[in-house]
Amino acid sequence: FMSETVAALCLSAGYHDTGNSMWQTLTLLFALVPCALVQLSLVFIHRDVSRDRPLVLLLHLLQLGPLV
Numbered sequence: 001f002m003s004e005t006v007a008a009l010c011l012s013a014g015y016h017d018t019g020n021s022m023w024q025t026l027t028l029l030f031a032l033v034p035c036a037l038v039q040l041s042l043v044f045i046h047r048d049v050s051r052d053r054p055l056v057l058l059l060h061l062l063q064l065g066p067l068v
Contacts, residue, residue: 005035 008031015024 005031008032 008027012024012027012031015021015027
């Protein structure tokens with residue numbers, strides 16, 4: 001999960017360096033939207049918000065929820 005996100009960010013930086021803004025935007029869109037959806041599903045399905053665990057909620061906001 002983490003390596004896929006890092007690879008997408010590196011690829012996006014490469015597109016930025018070459019001036020391909022359309023491919024950079026699409027790469028970021030297809031990399032970050034699924035990450036956000038995974039985090040939302042982890043928060044609401046596993047009910048991490050209702051347990052009064054602020055560290056877990058912070059990790060979800062930083063996109064590190066699957067590591068918990």
